[in-house]
Amino acid sequence: MAMEWLGSVVSAVLKNAPGPMLAIGIASGLVLFSPDTLIESLGMAAIRVEHKAEIGGAFLLSIAYLSATTMLWLKDVIAKGWKTRSARLVREQRLRELTPAEKSYLAPYVLEHENTRYFEPEDGIAGGLSAKNMLYRSSNVFNMLQGVPFNIQPWCRDYLTAHPELLEGAAPPLQTGRRRRI
Structure with missing residues (x-):
């Protein structure tokens, strides 16, 4: 039962990503890298100390996912532009x-x-x-x-x-x- 739930959560996150991954990255980054005074005023000092490894892992995974997604998107944009340009050059050469x-x-x-x-x-x-x-x-x-x-x-x-x-x-x-x- 727990594995099915975890699978559905992972599936939902990947299906709707990069939005949730961006939110996870921002939240975990703020918890990890904010000054101690801000974390203490938010009441998260104990959470940061006790779960620093998990928060750091979430931060790294979300940043890695967002970086990979961005690179794949850029590759598609560049490839589409290159293909369009190449097709235009071929048409003009034929003329x-x-x-x-x-x-x-x-x-x-x-x-x-x-x-x-x-x-x-x-x-x-x-x-x-x-x-x-x-x-x-x-x-x-x-x-x-x-x-x-x-x-x-x-x-x-x-x-x-x-x-x-x-x-x-x-x-x-x-x-x-x-x-x-x-």
Whole structure:
């Protein structure tokens, strides 16, 4: 029975930590490190003397737990920032390496402020730009006359709008195919 109770207390503390651990750390730190006059005025002088080892253990465990939790949180924040930055750098590098044909597909979205363009279902360039996360299929419903509707990703539009020089050298638009706009 006692072990079940202890297990439930430990489980509750770990589930709701670091709040309780911070409280334990502050309280045990105050009891351990406060001046004797303050401890005596609080009536805790005897408790500090009799249970110094337990209070010190609680202080060390709570500080260790809070330190580990903080380090793990910082690791996650740094890793997320690094991953986001790396993904952004990869996307920007892909935009700098566009082929003339790919530039011709993206230019109307940016230079002519188009929202949707239509391409044939088997269009490899539109599919490649979609695979590079520059375009996305705006609908899974399409017809054979108009083609498949594609929109530009907001990050791609924003970056190309800020750097229109990346669209220089676009191939002239093809005269065949279903590349239509609305």
